[in-house]
Amino acid sequence: MAAHDAAIEVEHLVAHYGSRKILDDVCFTAHQGEIMVIMGGSGSGKSTLLRHLLGLNHPTSGSIRLLGKDITRLDADQMYDLRKNMGVAFQGGALFNSMTVGENVELPLREHTRLDCNTIRIMSRMKLEVVNLSGFEDLMPAELSGGMIKRAALARAIVMDPRLLFFDEPSAGLDPVASAELDELILMLRDAMNMTIVVVTHELESAFKIADRITVLDHGRILMSDRAEAVRQSDHPRIRSLLDRTPRSDSVDPEAYLQRLTREIS
Template sequence: MTSESQREAVIEVQDLVTHYGERQILDGVNLNVYKGEVMVIMGGSGSGKSTLLRHLLGLRKPTSGSIKLLGKDITRVSKKEMFAIRRDMGVAFQGGALFGSLSVGENVMLPLREHTKLDENTMRIMARMKLEVMNLAGFEDLMPSELSGGMIKRAALARAVIMDPKLLFFDEPSAGLDPVVSAELDELILRLRNAMKMTIVIVTHELESAFKVADRITMLDQGKILITGTVDEVRNSDIERVQNMLNRRPREEDVDTEAYLGRLTGKQR
């Protein structure tokens, strides 16, 4: 493997600090994702991984820090530039987020309609091609409500890759799926990476699928990055919190008596 400095970073996050209201969520996150790799962002609930994803997608404005996608700082670009960057990114949301009023085929075609001037037939053929890759051939006329959980995820993935994006984001691919379907989805992700040379960022809390698909893993805890490294580096890490996460151990926190009493009596915040 080449050294990190020689590889081209397509996502560069620097000193990202974010707040939700007055609560701080991310606290100085630094992260590079290199071209063609599968980066898995892991962390428990409340670790800030979903927030990090929302920032990477340009859905929220950070308090400070910068996020560069494909070399452009999305916290500072104009709307027009952001629109152009969006052509190069695809997103599959946790619940699929397919539009309930459109058929599966129409859902997959929507990005084409908005970003290209292709004629109806070409768009339909392109949509069918992607659905074919996702093993959803023949389902394009169904409505999203008629699909099973696994099918919804695959349809969402088809919509995410319809523009052949350079960056693919996937939120909780295995959430709510049985192990077999979940494993199939992992295979699909790897196939996409190999066939289409995409850079893929996956947010998940599922250890098994993370280890299977990841080139590198970043582990978040309480708004900070614990470790970023290859699967083996993470497995062999001697950081206690990382091992807690890997071995599903409950975390033990030192109790600050003073603060504890303060909280109980409600006198201190």
């Protein structure tokens, strides 16, 4: 392990909610300047893994190295410093509804820097331009479409020029066009800003469009973590069933199946 270009290294991560094990011996590496997609069915532990990568949850055991630092061993001040290098765009956008789009994007700069108001405004306008939202800075989030909210949240996530960018389900709730635009933006950020980007998604099309590497989670365990092409060609039966969307044989509930049959007949 410990390749010199590793931006994120997760080793033997185990996590619980209460007594329930949610992540079991999770190991993977994301390389600098690459897009790592974390894929898996609903409830497989994707969001939980992301929360651990962000230092929001503390693991039961294992290590998480971000930019060479094991975040499970950092104190609050050290974590605060590291967070300046981390951008996060959460599911739903999570903009503050009482602030304009511009004020939302300016927020991290106000919190983490001592730049003057003018510089802050210029820097946030530049990032709004990157996400194609020039001229929208004075609108309120409620006045934006779903796709625009995601892009504004993205502008806020990158306003500090972070080296690591994290996304939870970027295309959730978006129409295909807005979703494709967001994919293009993510690719552009990797190429133009050389960011290491972690995207959690269950959208297969989007995953394969943007991923350099894919980590497949299944019931809290890693099935595979490899280059996108290797995952696409995998003949692992669980990965195939995820990719080909065939129902899992072990999850067929005979009762529900019977009910559906009878409903269809009647």
